[in-house]
Amino acid sequence: MGEGMNGTEPLVFPTRLLIPYTNYAGRVGSRFLREIRDHKRIMGMRCPQCERVYVPPRSTCYACFGQLDQWVEVGSTGTLVSFTEVHYGERFHPVAPPFMYGIVKLDGADTGLLHLLGEMDAGEVEIGMRLEAVFAQERKGSILDIEYFRPVAAGGDRGRSGGGR
């Protein structure tokens, strides 16, 4: 900067973007949420050509572009594929830190579902461990109607650890 700019301390302006949104789930997404809210049932969508089950359900198969309409109930138990622990807090986090979340492959699904992990310490978490969904007492039609996934109690697991084929 030349002489004319000497001594000008740079200013920094803090500001926010605060905008309300309402995203429609669509027919397919609405059924997925309603089934969880009203029946504690997790539904997926099957592509008959690729023989894949998507959870959450989708209207189009990404691989073959088929239009999908085969609903399948998947279990509320599954296997942990991956996880992480969060030790810092942000306004947009669903819970206060420290917390854990992971990817759960539900029995019967070919995709993983990202969700919170609860009722376990970091030291107890193992990839491949069996988990079950805990549904919220008050359910409103959101993915947080599943409150978190917890370890299946010993002897209580009837699911398989394989995929959906």
Place this chain on the structure above:
Amino acid sequence: MGEGNGSEELLAVSYTLDLPFRYAAGPFLSRFYRELKEKGRLVANTCPQCGRLLFPPMIVCGRCHVRATEEFVELSATGTVLDYTVVLQPIQDPTTGKMREERYPHATILLDDGVSFTHRLKETDLAKLRAGMRVEGVFRDQGERQGHMTDILYFRTVED
């Protein structure tokens, strides 16, 4: 929330996106805001090639693609209204998440020095507003100025 009933109930997810940002104004705009806050005046810099005043001051002339000067000129705060808008309905302000009611009409003001921008008009009686009217900026007192365009409260009508 949902609409429809039974098996056709259609759901939606509502939320407020809440993201914090910190924007650096850069040396030229910082100087502009400091002049406004400390000296209660508007300044501009110029393009050495096309000669036009750059308002707000900036580092490059966007038309000529050359670096602008680092000399600042003070602008007279008197000008003419090119057009005005009366904001009848509150709008959603994305910086606060709240509805923003606007008491004052907005106008495109062409300062006598030749730069134009949007600001508020003091006159709220619609019958008295017209394109072409002469106005001058009313600045806040020094203690109240923050280094923002709201350091000018509004532009009041100058009687001929």
Place this chain on the structure above:
Amino acid sequence: MANRVAIVGVGQTHHTAHRPDVNQVELMNEAVRAALRDADLSIKDVDAFLMGNMELFEGSYLVDMWAVDGIGSYMKPGAKITSGGTTGASLAIAAFEYAASGLFDIVLAVGFEKQEEGNTQAGIVAGSDPLWGRWIFTSSLGIFARTALEYMRRTGAREEHAAMLRVKADRCACRNPYAHLKLNLTMEDVLNSRMLVYPLRFLDMCPVSNGACALIVASEAVARRISDKPVWVADWVTVHDLEGSLMGAMPDVRTHEIAAAELYKRNQITDVRRDIDVAEIYEPSSWGELEWYELYHFCERGEAWKLAEKGTTDMEGEFPVNPSGGVVSTNPIGATAMIRIAEAALQVRGDAGTHQVTREVRTALATGWGGSDWTTMVLLKKSL
């Protein structure tokens, strides 16, 4: 140009105020499937994708990433483009350039807006400079109102002339199954609608719509092989100004005039209403349509109001403009500028059905417009 290119497929949704039955991805998917059906192609035939919208309007960042299944872009090269009101046209132009480059034979472009899901005002305000604009910017209504007032003063036109064009747009929209607002308007309806800022009335301005539009573009050799009605893209031009043009005075020479001069010169267009058969222009208000007839040289300076009086630009007129109903009838912003091109292409093909113009169409013009006086113009032809 390396390759000549043609539009070989066109698809759009039925644009409307409320679509709770689909999410954003499914909305795009409807337009993509319609375009593929129109082109008689499968998604496997598509070599590259381009997609876009006004992201902040739905709060949907990185939408190109999570719309992959819906738009069929899995593992395909491509990009997201967002350029304000001209997004749909910028997408189409990028598709033309991808195909013209010789690198891709078949390119899919899709623009969309699920506008009810966000807040249009907040989106517009947040689109202005965070350091300089957001505290005061609300919209460009004041500038539209000023240019309307200046137009009346300069030419002797009256409010009725803008209303005539609004009624024309509605009459066309009522014949377009995809249009959003179909209101059966009379002149009285328009002239009595709520005043926003003099002389702009509520019905003069465009609506907020949910909708998507998709185009399939092919390079020449492929277009000739797969389509019996390729719509040739003869030329395109993009011109835009600085952001200050929306926060301050409009420049003396508008980008519309600069773009038109260049496009017409390059294509030997000397008498627009003779050399071009139909125009789909991006008019954010009926006053904009009136003034911009002159900026696009559809008539002499000061004469546009006469075109409105004579019905010259009606669907059955000598020089039809916006037989689709235009932006005042339908405005899902991320798609709107592409809809102009899609509708112009349908006119060239003779496939616009109930809103096909009576005049024979060999050459069509489609324009786009957006913030910072961004203008696009695309010229389409039945044969090269």
